Amino acid sequence: PEKGLKDYYKNYFPIGVAVNPRMVQPGPDAELIKTHFNSMTPENAMKMGPIHPEENRYNWKDADAIADFAQQNNIKLRGHTLCWHNQTPRWFFTDSTGKTVSREVLLARLKRHISDVVGRYKGKIYAWDVVNEAVPDAGPDLYRKSKFYEIIGEDYIEKAFEFAHEADPAAQLFYNDYNTENPSKRDRIYQLVKKLKDKGVPINGVGLQAHWSIYEPSAQELEASILKFASLGLKLQFTEVDMSVYPKEHERRDHRDTDKSEFTPEMDEKQAAQYKMVFDLFRKHRDKITGVTFWNLSDRSSWLDNFPVPGRKDYPLLFDQNGRPKKAFDRVVQF
Numbered sequence: 001p002e003k004g005l006k007d008y009y010k011n012y013f014p015i016g017v018a019v020n021p022r023m024v025q026p027g028p029d030a031e032l033i034k035t036h037f038n039s040m041t042p043e044n045a046m047k048m049g050p051i052h053p054e055e056n057r058y059n060w061k062d063a064d065a066i067a068d069f070a071q072q073n074n075i076k077l078r079g080h081t082l083c084w085h086n087q088t089p090r091w092f093f094t095d096s097t098g099k100t101v102s103r104e105v106l107l108a109r110l111k112r113h114i115s116d117v118v119g120r121y122k123g124k125i126y127a128w129d130v131v132n133e134a135v136p137d138a139g140p141d142l143y144r145k146s147k148f149y150e151i152i153g154e155d156y157i158e159k160a161f162e163f164a165h166e167a168d169p170a171a172q173l174f175y176n177d178y179n180t181e182n183p184s185k186r187d188r189i190y191q192l193v194k195k196l197k198d199k200g201v202p203i204n205g206v207g208l209q210a211h212w213s214i215y216e217p218s219a220q221e222l223e224a225s226i227l228k229f230a231s232l233g234l235k236l237q238f239t240e241v242d243m244s245v246y247p248k249e250h251e252r253r254d255h256r257d258t259d260k261s262e263f264t265p266e267m268d269e270k271q272a273a274q275y276k277m278v279f280d281l282f283r284k285h286r287d288k289i290t291g292v293t294f295w296n297l298s299d300r301s302s303w304l305d306n307f308p309v310p311g312r313k314d315y316p317l318l319f320d321q322n323g324r325p326k327k328a329f330d331r332v333v334q335f
């Protein structure tokens, strides 16, 4: 059989991919997944909104389809995500009259949600992103002013980890966030996680999302993050790797008019070089890294299409729109 990414990396770490339920139906996407990946993360299917749309109703169908596919094909499964300010259904924070619920009610709902979801996939999911993106991008604060924070207080985070640990004591529990190469955000995430660890909260790892671009991060910034988070003595995973061919938000405004949505040979080359740089570092620090997951399968469809610029396509992955390996793929497996 064709040698897949996972085979090149079998002595390093599992290689994962974010999937939707359509991809695990028989067809080319399912084949691509089976060839190259030995870990999967549901892109949306296990988030609060999709899986728990009403207080007394769960929608297990999509999540089950993904979990079944993983099990049948001997692919590890990461769970994503139990507590996030995004994609949380409105009912979660309000009572039947539309009034914001109390700390006690919200904690009880969070506990029930986490026990039900983690309980259902106990033994099938080896690692959970328990709390996602709780740290704000800028400013001095450690805590994003989310509804969970406003209503419960900062201990909503440790409670979420405790509920998850109760529901599946064997699952590895991660705190997951993005922009982890930004020095200020890196320091604040570090402080948050260190606080949890020092307090004895059942946390096993830090998930670094890695929504990068062909312009950043630099090798120095990335390595600084790896070393800083590894010094916590927790597992480290890169959980949502992709590499936009456009400059990031803060530079982007100047580029809108010139963005043509084409994948140029210059982008191809720059992306291959950037992917090589990050995978060289991943391998160098293999003793600290226990997983690397791509956020989406191929350039045919990525969450970055039309985001943040409507009408603009992106090409952030190792496989092209026909599922064929790109230059970046070759560079990542040549070592």
Ligand code: G3I
Residues within 6 Å of the ligand: 043, 044, 086, 087, 132, 178, 209, 240, 303
């Ligand atoms: O499910 C509805 C569907 O019923 C409707 O027809 C359609 C119309 O737009 O929308 C569908 O929901 C969309 C969903 O993706 C499924 O496609 C939501 O509008 C859209 O907001 C949602 O986007 C997801 C995003 O998280 C939400 O913030 C992306 O697919 C997903 O890739 C992205 O993933 C996040 C990680 O979970 C956390 N880290 C950042 C990462 C990228 O934003």
